[in-house]
Amino acid sequence: MRLPRIVQKEIMENLDPFEIFDLSECSKRARSVARLKNMKEFRLEIHENSIDICGTNLETFAFAFDEAMPPNLDEVMPPLLEKILDVFGYSQVRDFSSGDKSFKLFASISEILIQRKCKIGTLYFTVENVEEKQLKHILDNLNISDFFFLDTNFQFSPNFDYKPIRFPELLCIANSWFGLDQLLTAVKGCLEVEITNSSFTIRDLNEFLGKWMAEEIQNMTAFSISISSDDFLGDSPVLGMTPPIMGRLAWQRRGGIVGACIRYGHLIKSINGQEAVIQLIRDRFSVLFG
Amino acid sequence: MSSTEQGTSSAAPAEPTTAPESAAAPEVPESFYYVHGKDKVVHKVSAGALQHSALIHGMISNLGYTEEQAKANPFPFENIDGDILQMVVDWCNQHKGKPTPPEDTNLPKQKEKLFDLVLAVNYLEIKELLTYCCKQVAMMVKGKSPEEIREIWMIPTDAEDEAAEKEAKKRAGKEAAGETAAAAGDAK
Numbered sequence: 001m002r003l004p005r006i007v008q009k010e011i012m013e014n015l016d017p018f019e020i021f022d023l024s025e026c027s028k029r030a031r032s033v034a035r036l037k038n039m040k041e042f043r044l045e046i047h048e049n050s051i052d053i054c055g056t057n058l059e060t061f062a063f064a065f066d067e068a069m070p071p072n073l074d075e076v077m078p079p080l081l082e083k084i085l086d087v088f089g090y091s092q093v094r095d096f097s098s099g100d101k102s103f104k105l106f107a108s109i110s111e112i113l114i115q116r117k118c119k120i121g122t123l124y125f126t127v128e129n130v131e132e133k134q135l136k137h138i139l140d141n142l143n144i145s146d147f148f149f150l151d152t153n154f155q156f157s158p159n160f161d162y163k164p165i166r167f168p169e170l171l172c173i174a175n176s177w178f179g180l181d182q183l184l185t186a187v188k189g190c191l192e193v194e195i196t197n198s199s200f201t202i203r204d205l206n207e208f209l210g211k212w213m214a215e216e217i218q219n220m221t222a223f224s225i226s227i228s229s230d231d232f233l234g235d236s237p238v239l240g241m242t243p244p245i246m247g248r249l250a251w252q253r254r255g256g257i258v259g260a261c262i263r264y265g266h267l268i269k270s271i272n273g274q275e276a277v278i279q280l281i282r283d284r285f286s287v288l289f290g
Numbered sequence: 291m292s293s294t295e296q297g298t299s300s301a302a303p304a305e306p307t308t309a310p311e312s313a314a315a316p317e318v319p320e321s322f323y324y325v326h327g328k329d330k331v332v333h334k335v336s337a338g339a340l341q342h343s344a345l346i347h348g349m350i351s352n353l354g355y356t357e358e359q360a361k362a363n364p365f366p367f368e369n370i371d372g373d374i375l376q377m378v379v380d381w382c383n384q385h386k387g388k389p390t391p392p393e394d395t396n397l398p399k400q401k402e403k404l405f406d407l408v409l410a411v412n413y414l415e416i417k418e419l420l421t422y423c424c425k426q427v428a429m430m431v432k433g434k435s436p437e438e439i440r441e442i443w444m445i446p447t448d449a450e451d452e453a454a455e456k457e458a459k460k461r462a463g464k465e466a467a468g469e470t471a472a473a474a475g476d477a478k
Contacts (some may be wrong), residue, residue, distance in 0.1 A: 003405065007412050007424060014428030025436035026445045 005036070012037040017053040017061040017088070024087040031087060039088045046109060048099025053083055078108040085116060097124040100152075103131055106140035110138040122147040123168075130154045136162040144168040146257060150175055164189065167221075169256040173198070180204040184211070187222035192258045200229040202236040205275055205285060209239055209278070211288075213270045223253050227288040233283050239268065245280040251288045262288045323350055324364035327378070330374030332364045339382040344415035370410045374403070376412055381419055390418040397426045401442065429431065 001012070012020065024034035042061075045052040050064035063080060065071055084090070093113065096108040106127050113120060123144045130152065139162055148164070149172045156177035163172060163182050173182075176199040180255065186193050205227070211217050230278025235242050247266030254257065265277030265288065275290035323340055326332045340346045346365060354365070367375060377398070398404050408423045431439045439445065446454065 003408060004412055007420070010420065010424040011427050014425050015431070019428075019431060019434075019439075022434070022436045023431070023439055026440045026443075027448045027451060029448075029451055030440075030445050157319055 001225045005007045009032050009036040009038075015054040017042060021063075021084070021087055024083075034087055035089055037088070040184065042088070042093040044084070044090045045082065045095040045097075046093055047097050048101065048105075049077075049096075051077070051081055052088050053084075053088070054094070059163070069218055074102055074108065076273055077105060078112060081109060085112070085118070090118070091116065092121070094117045094121040095124070096120050096122070098127045100126045103127045103129050103134075107131070107134050107138060110142055114138070114141045117143065120144045123149065124184050125150045126152055126231070128152055128154055130156070132157060136160065140165065142166070145173065147172065149173075150178075170194070170258045172196075180208060183208060184217065184226070187217060187225065188222050189194060190222050191255045192224040192260055194226050197279075198227055199227045199231070201231045202234075202238060202287075205232070205238055209268070209287075212276070213239075213268065215270050215272055215274070220289070223255055223264075223289045224258075224287070226284065228284045231282055232280060232285055236279075238280055238285075241266070241281045244282070247277065247279075249277045251277045251290075253288055260286075260288060262286050315468065321355070321358050323355070324476070325367060325375065326364050326370045327367050327370040327375035331376075333375065333379045333394050335379055335382060336386065339379075342382045342385060342416045342418065343378075344417070367410075367414070369413065371406060374406045375408060378414060378416065383414070384467045385418070393422070393425075397422060401444075416426040430459070453475060 003060060015023065015037065017037075017039075020034045020037050024031040039053075042058050043172045045054060048064045049070060052063070053061040056060070064071065065076070096109070096113070101184065105127070112118075120142060121144075123142065125148075137211065143166060143234045146168050147170045148168045151172070151174040154175070156175065160177060163185040165185065167186070169191045171186055171192070172194040174196045176197060177202065178195055178198055183193065183195070206250045212220075232243070237243075245266050249265040249267055250263045251259070251265055252261035262277050262279050265279050265286075268276050268278055270276075276285045276287055277290075278285070280286075309311065321337045323337060323346070324332050324334055325346070337350060340350065348409050349365065355375075370378075381396075398407060404423065404426060407419070408427060411420045411423055427443075430442050440447070
């Protein structure tokens, strides 16, 4: 196709992502032409067994694998992802869902995204079998901007010392490994932290709130925290108050792309008059900072 | 330059198929310009039709030619085949002063002709026609496999590209050597 670049570009705008990808397979030169397609309107998503390019009109171009006779995804998906990143020039992935089956696949894909310095909007990590050292390396290096969901029943060992140092706006953790240390780090980067299935104790809660009231947590960014833990069931006091802890205040806050609200909250104040509302009902604790 | 004044069709050379003058003609008479392609066949086209071409429109907007001057100075487009220029002129005449429809089904189906038309239209900067042509070129490969795309769009393989590049380098090297030898000869 010996046509001027500007004409080639206009032709590319008339092709959909599947056709662009097929063209890129023709030759190296054809790949450079395929790259002219403007992909601003298309978002990239990585799922357990497909790589999707999503357009603005709810159209999805799924580079998927046959579920009935799947190939070895650990082998075929990473090179396919590299090709797609090359052809379409993506440096951003909107959603990356690990699936629950293969840590190896999650790790291979993550390494590609780290090497290419790709930004990830949302990471859903749900793998049930984890290599702790490798996961720590990945989480320390992946650039997650909006949401990070970690929901796995994997029992992390006490040696798993990952602390979130690269912060998305919303951090959701459903695992007992996430403790007070991790929370104290996460509140200095995230806007909202949600922890479920946790091993938090009333003692942890008192320690955290005590530090906040004493204004010992410097540079706090989080305005909303919610924690669910079986240890909260019972009548152990929090800041001297016996659960359930409720009040008459209704607060809501928005920040970035997240928002949170508490109805029937109880007001607490730090030593210098900073305000927050808290609520503890059954196994769920919430706090919204003013 | 030997030229034959023609209309939009070479089969009807006597009068151009521009809007006929009538009692209802506008007060200011329409001006005409002349263009020819590689085949030197001259086409008379109204300024209104030529407005589609940003290139020609730019050229004529400040000329202020009289009819005689325009006739004596046809715009030469030596890089455009006669039949392709004819298609372009026809399209400009058909769409003179009209809003362009969302699709144009009268484009050539033959790929070589379509590619030539694309090149001409791009050169003449006729935006709407270029849009149609590019859509048509894209339509050629809808739903086709990479191998079929390669065939339809005549895309060389990597090996063919590499061989062509080697050949071009070899040729350039030879030409450079020839020029050096000629320069040395001149110096003597």
